Amino acid sequence: MADLEKLRRNLESHGFGYRYFETPEEAADYLCASLHGRTVGIGGSITVEELGVYPRLAEDNQVFWHWKQDPAQARAQAGAAEVYLCSANGVSETGEIVNIDGTGNRLAASMYGKKKVYIIIGVNKVEPTLEQAIRRARDVAAPLNCRRFGLQTPCALAEEPRCFDCSHPQRICKGLLVFWRKMNGVDECEVVLINRKLGY
Ligand code: SF4
Numbered sequence: 001m002a003d004l005e006k007l008r009r010n011l012e013s014h015g016f017g018y019r020y021f022e023t024p025e026e027a028a029d030y031l032c033a034s035l036h037g038r039t040v041g042i043g044g045s046i047t048v049e050e051l052g053v054y055p056r057l058a059e060d061n062q063v064f065w066h067w068k069q070d071p072a073q074a075r076a077q078a079g080a081a082e083v084y085l086c087s088a089n090g091v092s093e094t095g096e097i098v099n100i101d102g103t104g105n106r107l108a109a110s111m112y113g114k115k116k117v118y119i120i121i122g123v124n125k126v127e128p129t130l131e132q133a134i135r136r137a138r139d140v141a142a143p144l145n146c147r148r149f150g151l152q153t154p155c156a157l158a159e160e161p162r163c164f165d166c167s168h169p170q171r172i173c174k175g176l177l178v179f180w181r182k183m184n185g186v187d188e189c190e191v192v193l194i195n196r197k198l199g200y
Pocket residue numbers: 138142143146153154155156162163164165166167168170171172173
């Protein structure tokens with residue numbers, strides 16, 4: 001059972017915002033009520049997909065998401081947007097946020113030039129320490145994403161998902177980003193924690 005009070009305290013002391021919701025529906029309502037008339041980028045995220053916010057946000061924001069639009073153009077527009085929504089592969093109770101990326105659009109867009117970044121996570125991604133959050137990103141999130149993409153990487157083909165630190169041409173793990181503190185190039189960075197299993 002994650003210590004969410006410790007997580008909140010440490011995230012806030014590291015300059016991050018923190019909001020907690022019991023359900024994805026409540027979190028989705030909060031995001032949609034918060035964003036009007038903005039340019040909004042979305043990173044590749046099953047969690048954001050599960051929230052179902054894309055069509056709602058698109059009603060009165062300009063939303064760029066490479067899963068719904070021309071990928072190259074949408075990635076560039078999302079990178080230049082005022083607001084960015086993504087998830088994380090792991091978050092530590094000690095207040096650090098971990099993400100692995102292959103293309104790099106999600107890492108780049110989440111760390112610079114934004115008025116606000118929302119990092120939306122299910123409680124399943126909370127780990128006690130930074131080391132365990134990194135381990136989760138490598139041994140749980142990345143292999144499951146490889147399976148989702150139907151790749152032939154060793155982690156995707158193994159019986160139990162785990163990382164083999166492969167050199168496979170389809171390797172999706174090209175960079176790992178740890179937010180120790182809120183980045184100076186982002187005005188606000190808020191963790192939206194949802195008390196459900198969401199994403200990978
Ligand atoms: S490094 Fe290779 S084996 Fe490890 S999770 Fe990434 S793709 Fe899979």
